[in-house]
Amino acid sequence: MGEVCKVLIVDDEMLIRQGIINYIAWEQEGFHIVGEASNGKEAMKMIGEFTPHIVITDIVMPIMDGIDLVKEGKLEFPDTEFIVLSSFEDFDYVRSMFQNGVADYILKPKLNGPELLKILNRVVSGIPGLKHCVMAAQTEPTTEELIENVIQGYRVPSEYPELTEVLPNSQFVLVAVRGDGVDLVQVKRALDHSILEDLPTFALNSSDAEALILFNFEPLQLESIKQAVKQAAESSDAKWIMCEPVADLADLKKAHDEGCAKMKKYEFYLPEHQLFIFSEWPLENEKQAHFDLNHFIEMFKDRLFNAAFTYLENHVDYLAGRYNNDSFEFKSFLGNIVFNIVVLLDAMKYDTQELEQKKYNYFSAINEAADVNEVRGLLDTFLKEVKEIIHLGDKANEFNNLDKILEYIELHYTEPLRLSEIANHFHFNASYLSSYFSTHHKEGFSEYLNRVRIKKSMELLANSTVSISNISGMVGYSEHSYYCKVFKRITGMSPGTYRKELRAGHETEEKNLSHLKK
Numbered sequence: 001m002g003e004v005c006k007v008l009i010v011d012d013e014m015l016i017r018q019g020i021i022n023y024i025a026w027e028q029e030g031f032h033i034v035g036e037a038s039n040g041k042e043a044m045k046m047i048g049e050f051t052p053h054i055v056i057t058d059i060v061m062p063i064m065d066g067i068d069l070v071k072e073g074k075l076e077f078p079d080t081e082f083i084v085l086s087s088f089e090d091f092d093y094v095r096s097m098f099q100n101g102v103a104d105y106i107l108k109p110k111l112n113g114p115e116l117l118k119i120l121n122r123v124v125s126g127i128p129g130l131k132h133c134v135m136a137a138q139t140e141p142t143t144e145e146l147i148e149n150v151i152q153g154y155r156v157p158s159e160y161p162e163l164t165e166v167l168p169n170s171q172f173v174l175v176a177v178r179g180d181g182v183d184l185v186q187v188k189r190a191l192d193h194s195i196l197e198d199l200p201t202f203a204l205n206s207s208d209a210e211a212l213i214l215f216n217f218e219p220l221q222l223e224s225i226k227q228a229v230k231q232a233a234e235s236s237d238a239k240w241i242m243c244e245p246v247a248d249l250a251d252l253k254k255a256h257d258e259g260c261a262k263m264k265k266y267e268f269y270l271p272e273h274q275l276f277i278f279s280e281w282p283l284e285n286e287k288q289a290h291f292d293l294n295h296f297i298e299m300f301k302d303r304l305f306n307a308a309f310t311y312l313e314n315h316v317d318y319l320a321g322r323y324n325n326d327s328f329e330f331k332s333f334l335g336n337i338v339f340n341i342v343v344l345l346d347a348m349k350y351d352t353q354e355l356e357q358k359k360y361n362y363f364s365a366i367n368e369a370a371d372v373n374e375v376r377g378l379l380d381t382f383l384k385e386v387k388e389i390i391h392l393g394d395k396a397n398e399f400n401n402l403d404k405i406l407e408y409i410e411l412h413y414t415e416p417l418r419l420s421e422i423a424n425h426f427h428f429n430a431s432y433l434s435s436y437f438s439t440h441h442k443e444g445f446s447e448y449l450n451r452v453r454i455k456k457s458m459e460l461l462a463n464s465t466v467s468i469s470n471i472s473g474m475v476g477y478s479e480h481s482y483y484c485k486v487f488k489r490i491t492g493m494s495p496g497t498y499r500k501e502l503r504a505g506h507e508t509e510e511k512n513l514s515h516l517k518k
């Protein structure tokens with residue numbers, strides 16, 4: 001009589017190890033757990049001490065990961081078989097590890113008691129002296145288990161021709177249900193009551209959804225299935241999706257994977273929707289131009305904040321209606337926006353100390369958000385903070401900025417000054433500066449510049465003998481006639497009249513002084 005199959009469980013998370021232990025009745029199924037390890041290094045010691053026949057190991061672990069454990073374990077203990085726990089992300093990589101000695105793998109999201117037992121028995125069947133254990137424990141797979149294998153990517157075994165007897169119809173369609181407290185049996189019972197009694201219906205466990213139902217039907221029955229699914233969804237709080245029908249059992253995996261991928265996207269982008277049917281997929285926004293980050297940055301630098309925020313919010317509205325995009329893409333875009341705005345504010349000398357610390361909370365909250373509404377709420381909160389920072393910063397610096405602008409004009413009034421040049425110099429948008437100047441100095445830029453120039457020319461007219469035409473050029477006017485026109489508008493007289501009256505006044509003063517002296 002052969003010995004009992006000894007099993008070692010290796011995972012750095014205690015809850016995962018306990019979950020595996022509680023999945024099946026190990027002793028009753030012909031297995032004995034010899035121990036648990038939290039990393040590959042601990043596992044190597046325990047393999048040497050307990051000589052387990054099978055090691056179930058995770059891949060990502062501290063100190064020594066599952067990849068190195070398999071390599072070193074097979075080298076030192078060639079008779080030990082390894083079963084790898086894999087996530088979907090490293091699924092293809094795990095398949096490539098078979099050449100390093102992996103006997104089989106289990107996808108973590110699909111891990112359950114029947115699946116674990118099935119793989120253990122498959123591995124045990126190849127270990128000499130243990131075949132009696134698996135023979136005693138093995139039972140014929142159910143139709144549901146065979147279909148679950150097909151959905152996982154395995155071929156339909158040729159030794160089960162009776163599948164055609166229990167699946168007699170020409171079409172197959174999967175309905176996935178996701179939600180807290182979804183009861184697979186109740187879902188199937190509700191659908192069974194709504195559909196023709198002779199329609200083959202199977203409740204399956206092997207899915208990312210909490211419940212997965214397969215219907216085997218003829219084309220004329222499809223509309224009845226749709227109506228039954230709609231009725232069941234209306235009386236449920238869960239999310240439902242009806243995948244594309246297929247004519248070949250082998251195509252179920254593709255229909256399942258595509259359907260569940262759509263379900264995840266729709267759950268994120270359309271959290272208020274409860275049911276999605278293959279023939280009624282939600283219409284998404286028409287494709288439009290990509291968001292131009294450089295354009296957004298330039299608007300921000302030019303202090304066109306309202307325009308920049310409107311541009312951003314319009315694009316977020318567009319992305320929120322692109323239901324077939326991965327939610328990661330949407331979240332990454334907003335995370336990048338948060339990062340760039342904080343950098344821009346800091347470069348523009350705003351007080352970003354508090355926001356710098358909070359940005360990591362925003363990154364984390366955006367990444368963990370359950371749906372598009374939650375993400376957009378986080379963006380709104382962030383933009384409110386940004387607008388408040390801008391408001392407080394501008395209010396504190398407005399008088400200082402104005403003094404600097406006025407000082408610059410005083411120093412450069414003889415040059416052909418333009419508002420755009422001053423805006424450039426002070427890193428303002430020209431239209432913003434024009435409005436800013438009028439608001440805070442009670443007159444527009446051109447009016448103020450003319451007043452400065454005319455005042456300077458009045459000093460030259462009074463204190464020098466330079467000709468009027470030369471004076472106009474000295475104070476920044478390229479056209480003498482325009483200078484005279486502006487001078488008269490501001491002073492009420494021409495430059496010549498002003499000089500004459502000024503000189504006449506001086507002569508009168510001199511005569512009076514001379515008379516007093518006599």
